[in-house]
Amino acid sequence: MRILCALLLLSFSVSSAAQTSSSSQSSEFPKEIPSFDLTAIDKTVDPCVDFYQYSCGNWMKNNPIPPDKSSWGRFYELRERNVYVLHDILEQVQTPAQRSPIQEKVGDYYAACMDEATIEKKGTEPLAPTMKAIAALNSKQQLIPQVSAMQRDGIRVLFSFGQMPDMHDSRQTIANLDQGGLTLPDRDYYLKDDAKSVETRQKYVEHVQKMFELAGDKPDVATAEAKTVLAIETALAKASMDRTVRRDPHTRDHMMTVTEVAASAPNFQLTEFFADSGAPKFTSLNVSNPDFFKAVNDQISSTSLDDWKVYLRWRTLDTYAPTLTKAFVDEDFQFNGAYLSGQKEIEVRWKRCVASTDRNLGMALGQLYVDKTFGPEGKERTLKMVQAIEAAMHQDIGQLTWMSDTTKQKAYEKLNAIVNNIGYPDKWRDYSSVVVTRDDYAGNVERGSAFEVQRQLNKISKPTDKKDWGMTPPTVNAYYRANMNDINFPAGILQPPFYSQNMDDAVNYGGIGMVIGHELTHGFDDQGRKYDADGNLKDWWTAEDAKAFEERAGCIADEYSGFVAVKDDKGEVKLNGKLTLGENTADNGGLKLAYMALMNIVGNTPVKPIDGYTPQQRFFIAYGQIWCENRTDQQARKLAIIDPHSPGRWRVNGVVQNSAAFQQAFGCKAGQPMVRQNACRVW
Numbered sequence: 001m002r003i004l005c006a007l008l009l010l011s012f013s014v015s016s017a018a019q020t021s022s023s024s025q026s027s028e029f030p031k032e033i034p035s036f037d038l039t040a041i042d043k044t045v046d047p048c049v050d051f052y053q054y055s056c057g058n059w060m061k062n063n064p065i066p067p068d069k070s071s072w073g074r075f076y077e078l079r080e081r082n083v084y085v086l087h088d089i090l091e092q093v094q095t096p097a098q099r100s101p102i103q104e105k106v107g108d109y110y111a112a113c114m115d116e117a118t119i120e121k122k123g124t125e126p127l128a129p130t131m132k133a134i135a136a137l138n139s140k141q142q143l144i145p146q147v148s149a150m151q152r153d154g155i156r157v158l159f160s161f162g163q164m165p166d167m168h169d170s171r172q173t174i175a176n177l178d179q180g181g182l183t184l185p186d187r188d189y190y191l192k193d194d195a196k197s198v199e200t201r202q203k204y205v206e207h208v209q210k211m212f213e214l215a216g217d218k219p220d221v222a223t224a225e226a227k228t229v230l231a232i233e234t235a236l237a238k239a240s241m242d243r244t245v246r247r248d249p250h251t252r253d254h255m256m257t258v259t260e261v262a263a264s265a266p267n268f269q270l271t272e273f274f275a276d277s278g279a280p281k282f283t284s285l286n287v288s289n290p291d292f293f294k295a296v297n298d299q300i301s302s303t304s305l306d307d308w309k310v311y312l313r314w315r316t317l318d319t320y321a322p323t324l325t326k327a328f329v330d331e332d333f334q335f336n337g338a339y340l341s342g343q344k345e346i347e348v349r350w351k352r353c354v355a356s357t358d359r360n361l362g363m364a365l366g367q368l369y370v371d372k373t374f375g376p377e378g379k380e381r382t383l384k385m386v387q388a389i390e391a392a393m394h395q396d397i398g399q400l401t402w403m404s405d406t407t408k409q410k411a412y413e414k415l416n417a418i419v420n421n422i423g424y425p426d427k428w429r430d431y432s433s434v435v436v437t438r439d440d441y442a443g444n445v446e447r448g449s450a451f452e453v454q455r456q457l458n459k460i461s462k463p464t465d466k467k468d469w470g471m472t473p474p475t476v477n478a479y480y481r482a483n484m485n486d487i488n489f490p491a492g493i494l495q496p497p498f499y500s501q502n503m504d505d506a507v508n509y510g511g512i513g514m515v516i517g518h519e520l521t522h523g524f525d526d527q528g529r530k531y532d533a534d535g536n537l538k539d540w541w542t543a544e545d546a547k548a549f550e551e552r553a554g555c556i557a558d559e560y561s562g563f564v565a566v567k568d569d570k571g572e573v574k575l576n577g578k579l580t581l582g583e584n585t586a587d588n589g590g591l592k593l594a595y596m597a598l599m600n601i602v603g604n605t606p607v608k609p610i611d612g613y614t615p616q617q618r619f620f621i622a623y624g625q626i627w628c629e630n631r632t633d634q635q636a637r638k639l640a641i642i643d644p645h646s647p648g649r650w651r652v653n654g655v656v657q658n659s660a661a662f663q664q665a666f667g668c669k670a671g672q673p674m675v676r677q678n679a680c681r682v683w
């Protein structure tokens with residue numbers, strides 16, 4: 001299990017461009033994205049009334065969501081550009097002659113994905129071995145070994161098993177057992193009773209039925225099977241812990257011996273499962289949610305073997321649908337892309353194949369990407385900004401009025417220990433053991449997934465590998481890991497609109513500067529503050545300072561709980577202030593730190609306005625414009641449930657309302673909407 005605080009929802013990196021990516025579907029290379037865009041600004045709006053509308057109003061009007069996307073914004077534009085860069089790379093390595101081993105690997109993987117004729121010819125044949133094994137099960141005793149075999153192929157089924165640094169000794173990596181096995185994006189989809197949730201379950205059952213029919217089942221059989229799937233997954237959902245509750249790492253901290261956990265849920269045959277799993281030997285492990293295993297233990301015995309087989313077949317179909325024939329791909333898109341996310345069209349094939357290559361051979365493709373786009377000077381200039389913002393955080397901690405000197409010393413220790421990773425890993429991942437052929441796309445995906453599962457399990461019972469990256473280099477995102485105490489900026493984000501060599505410091509600090517500040521602040525948000533300088537779950541706060549922090553964080557949670565995420569004919573959904581607390585804290589702190597760092601450079605020396613804006617104003621507008629976006633109502637609704645980040649509008653307005661520097665820069669007065677009466681401030 002990774003504790004990874006990203007700048008954006010992780011699944012929206014290039015890796016899932018399949019569900020998010022281009023309008024025209026043309027192959028015209030997108031232009032460089034401006035870091036400071038005068039044409040985006042809506043001057044009919046008062047910045048003190050609605051700053052997001054001011055910064056992005058014209059952009060939103062002029063940039064409707066492309067039909068093959070569910071959201072569109074400045075981030076997505078940059079992702080799209082990266083997808084084109086990767087596409088060029090992959091096209092260039094198609095000719096068999098004179099390719100390096102990694103060019104050959106990614107080139108053949110991409111070619112197999114593009115070869116739709118071969119994929120059509122094979123039909124469901126790639127699934128045959130798994131389907132046959134499921135059909136052959138003839139006792140409950142064989143259920144868990146089959147689950148194990150499927151998990152090793154990357155099929156998320158019944159529960160999840162992986163690795164994590166020991167919460168109390170992060171130098172050591174241990175095994176981790178967790179809830180899992182759901183298909184819909186969150187347990188809420190199974191458990192809520194509002195009209196929209198009821199409709200979604202009905203659509204889901206229809207979708208499962210269609211997929212079983214595509215796999216060859218008769219309609220009446222498929223109808224019954226779909227109901228079985230929903231019943232089993234609903235029981236798993238009931239046993240699952242709520243996403244918001246899980247934010248507190250203490251709720252997931254349960255060291256157990258193998259003997260203990262196996263005895264607590266005997267039907268899981270865990271001793272046998274661990275031995276089969278491919279993991280190195282271990283005698284104790286963390287169990288994130290022991291109650292899940294106790295609850296589902298009864299379900300294993302009370303559900304018939306035939307019903308379990310239906311569920312296993314479904315998880316196989318759902319996982320591999322995107323690799324199969326057009327009929328499977330389209331049905332998968334109709335539910336996940338069109339219905340759940342509001343996307344009108346599926347992306348063109350080549351974009352989906354670029355995303356798939358990034359997903360399964362991402363560090364090989366990333367190596368080629370870095371060679372082409374990112375030199376050592378990129379690393380150097382980013383490091384300089386990181387250091388400037390770390391210095392600002394040091395200064396900021398020193399000025400806090402609510403924190404005692406005792407806790408401040410510990411906070412400095414933690415800040416000084418943060419490791420900065422920029423661009424790409426020091427050592428590239430070795431994919432030489434992954435077999436890739438030009439005529440077996442589903443097989444390539446399966447072997448790629450199996451490689452990654454095994455690579456993760458190999459970490460168990462070993463010293464923690466802090467050098468292993470959680471994102472591929474072309475990804476437009478960034479992250480902080482509490483148990484590693486490191487901040488990470490993939491090469492993909494270190495370009496316009498986040499960073500531009502042609503822009504003034506004000507604009508770059510409002511862009512990538514804020515991103516750096518955001519990731520640093522994660523080390524000190526509601527989750528991050530519970531880990532110490534070494535990445536261990538250890539309380540370093542005095543009781544009084546912890547209380548002061550909770551009060552201040554509570555202010556942010558209340559503020560964002562009042563913001564509307566979506567309002568449509570299905571009703572209004574507000575943000576979950578507790579789910580988004582860490583990200584909102586990081587946005588508020590990040591912007592403050594970036595501003596302090598900028599002021600340390602610009603100082604009080606008068607600077608001539610550029611385009612009619614002072615450096616302070618340019619800083620805030622650059623920040624606002626990073627978050628310009630449009631979302632479908634469906635996507636906004638989905639993200640309100642699963643995304644710990646707030647939508648663009650509130651990432652901007654929610655923060656500037658609390659910022660005296662913003663209000664000063666634009667001359668806002670008390671009583672105006674962008675001046676919050678009781679401003680929240682943690683960092």
Ligand SMILES: [Zn+2]
Nearest residue numbers: 005006007586
């Ligand atoms: Zn974040």
